[in-house]
Amino acid sequence: MGRQVAILHGWNDSSGSFRKLERFLGSNGFDVANIWLGDWVSTDDDVRIEDVARRMQAVIRELQARGELADSFDLIGHSTAALVMRDWVVRYHPDGQGCPAKRMLMLAPANFGSRLATLGNSFLGRATKGAKNWFQTGREMLNALELGSTYQRDLATRDLLDPDGVDDGPYGPDRIWPFVITGSRGYSNPTRRLLNEDGSDGTVRVPAANLNSSGITVDYSENTEVPTLRPWHSRTGGATVPFAVLPDRDHTQIKFPEDETGAIPEISARLGERILEALGCDSPGQYAAIAESWRAGSEETAALAADSDRRRGLFRRRAPRIQELHRYLQVITRVRDEQGRPVDDYFVEFFSPNARSDAALLRFQTDVLDHVHVNKLDPSVRCFYVDRDDLMHRFYRENTGDRQLAASIVAADPGRNTHYFDQQIERGRGHLLLHCDREPERAALGAQRLHRNATHFIDIVIPRKADDRVFKLRR
Incomplete structure (x- = not known):
């Protein structure tokens, strides 16, 4: 040649x-x-x-x-x-x-x-x-x-x-x-x-x-219960x-x-x-x-x-x-507030909507989630390393009901004058359905696919609210 x-x-x-x-x-x-x-x-x-x-x-x-x-x-x-x-x-x-x-x-x-x-x-x-x-x-x-x-x-x-x-x-x-x-x-x-x-x-x-790879933007700024989803x-x-x-x-x-x-x-x-x-x-x-x-x-x-x-x-x-032959996936999250500023202090929790118990959460942490890395230069970014085969064959098998995976995000308030999500919630929280194993339910619920051997980007936008005392007008 x-x-x-x-x-x-x-x-x-x-x-x-x-x-x-x-x-x-x-x-x-x-x-x-x-x-x-x-x-x-x-x-x-x-x-x-x-x-x-x-x-x-x-x-x-x-x-x-x-x-x-x-x-x-x-x-x-x-x-x-x-x-x-x-x-x-x-x-x-x-x-x-x-x-x-x-x-x-x-x-x-x-x-x-x-x-x-x-x-x-x-x-x-x-x-x-x-x-x-x-x-x-x-x-x-x-x-x-x-x-x-x-x-x-x-x-x-x-x-x-x-x-x-x-x-x-x-x-x-x-x-x-x-x-x-x-x-x-x-x-x-x-x-x-x-x-x-x-x-x-x-x-x-x-x-x-x-x-x-794939990506999606999850925007909670308008509705904290039903976020706007923008697939990449x-x-x-x-x-x-x-x-x-x-x-x-x-x-x-x-x-x-x-x-x-x-x-x-x-x-x-x-x-x-x-x-x-x-x-x-x-x-x-x-x-x-x-x-x-x-x-x-x-x-x-x-x-x-x-x-x-x-x-x-x-x-x-x-x-x-x-385990060497299992199919894994990466989920890379990045969190910003609605003003575009990075949010460093947050926690993502993965769970089954049908079995959100302490035991189910522990099973995901021990059987499915192998590693979490916080980026050193940008702590608003996390890389989650997930054993997809264990998700399918162990975690789902041990949780009854539909084979679904959801995630919630908890963000610590910036200070005493501002907070994320709703003021009535002690710590800001939003939910997202990440995966559903069956196609009809997946389409109806708006869940994403977690592909084997792939990297998934999830950009999350959360609302930032100021307390009433931050600004007032008086006669």
């Missing part, structure tokens, strides 16, 4: 780690002379993702002007490189037209952050990862990678979701074709095993990699981005399609097959077919959790645990 390919590394990595991928492509018909390996600064504190994207554009133009880089090429990026690629696209090709990269393959991308970003920015992270770089680990880069970061939200609302209108973005059948491949296997190395989290590849959660428009033109979850790959192994992973060849070969499928896509119809095929494959990965005999038979060494 004569088409050129550029490969970009992630945070705290270098182009040298992609020599194996380069050789794999060469052995499958690609001309190695046409493969570019990019290097970029990721661990200096002053460099932002935007800086890398701007410099990337300048380098591409320089190489194309000299006739060294083709007018059309493919992009492959690992981990943080996916954010660099997306930033480059929305900055210079926001409608997807005229972009030299028709195919963008993302390997274990941190599209919606990584739990480890906070660790990298900590004293421990600087003492270990930054020891060879004057104790710098890329503060700006890690701030963008933190769960629920403002950067991720701004980027997503430029290329994936539109909270306010119906504008399309750069991706879709007649525009740029992104592909996402990620693993659900944690690290096997004893030292790195401490970083593992169920439903992740040891560094990036499966739902944080998936570009097929998808910018992909209704297209599903191909997304593959592999059961035998961790965050490092996803870069090496020919490496042994402990799985039988049938499973181990899937990474290489998916990479070649993405780079070989040549029509909108094929793009849609790949999305459906990869979706079915991801469901096969999840099905291994319920089939212990098959799970053990597919792996020569330790088979994945059931």
